[in-house]
Amino acid sequence: MRVTVSVRAALAAVLAAGALSACGADEDRLQYATDYSHHEPLGVVGFPTSDSLQVTQKLVWRLADGRAGALESLAADPDDKGAQAEIEKTAQNWIQAYRKGAGGKVTAEFYDEGSVRQLVVVYFHDTAQIKAFLVLLTGRTGEVGWRVAMREPDPKEVSATPDWVPGTPGGLGSKTPL
Structure with missing residues (x-):
């Protein structure tokens, strides 16, 4: 009986932790989706x-x-x-x-x-x-x-821009000249 209670308690703790992390991940995804819909695409x-x-x-x-x-x-x-x-x-x-x-x-x-x-x-x-x-x-x-x-x-x-940075994206093929 004691083993069963311990196993149940451990299982409950694992499930509770999983549910909490899933909530955090869902919140992060929701925040990202909300931010994405409110801003110009990058x-x-x-x-x-x-x-x-x-x-x-x-x-x-x-x-x-x-x-x-x-x-x-x-x-x-x-x-x-x-x-x-x-x-x-x-x-x-x-x-x-x-x-x-x-x-x-x-x-x-x-x-x-x-x-x-x-x-x-x-x-x-x-x-x-x-x-x-x-x-x-x-x-x-x-x-x-x-x-x-x-x-x-x-x-x-x-506001300082390194002197090697091109004026438009892709000018160096995304390779630093350093």
Whole structure:
């Protein structure tokens, strides 16, 4: 009898945990679908992974919506207390600089292969702005996932475009010249 109760308790715990994670996954999918339906589709050049594409798409949406807290949640190192102030300032700077452009037509070019990190260059067509950033596979407290390197607290740094970046997507065949 005692074994049966223990087995039942363990089974109930496993089922409850599964139901909770399924709810979280369903919520994430619903949020993604809602965001997708409320924004201009992202043009893509290069070879993103599904995860580097998804985090880039979310970044553009958060910029367009002006949601600093949601943008900060995409940062590669949000658990680093020393980095938190830089991340917050970077999110504010990026929104101020790119919000208008992120609300219109945007193309993201994914450079090189993306097994653990990928350089992304985003072209905001309506404002003729270009932003380069790195997405990377990183560990956070209790989870591993794709995040955005967000350490640009200086507004001048935010709007700087590397000199090698072409003026239009695909100009280098999605290969960095470095």
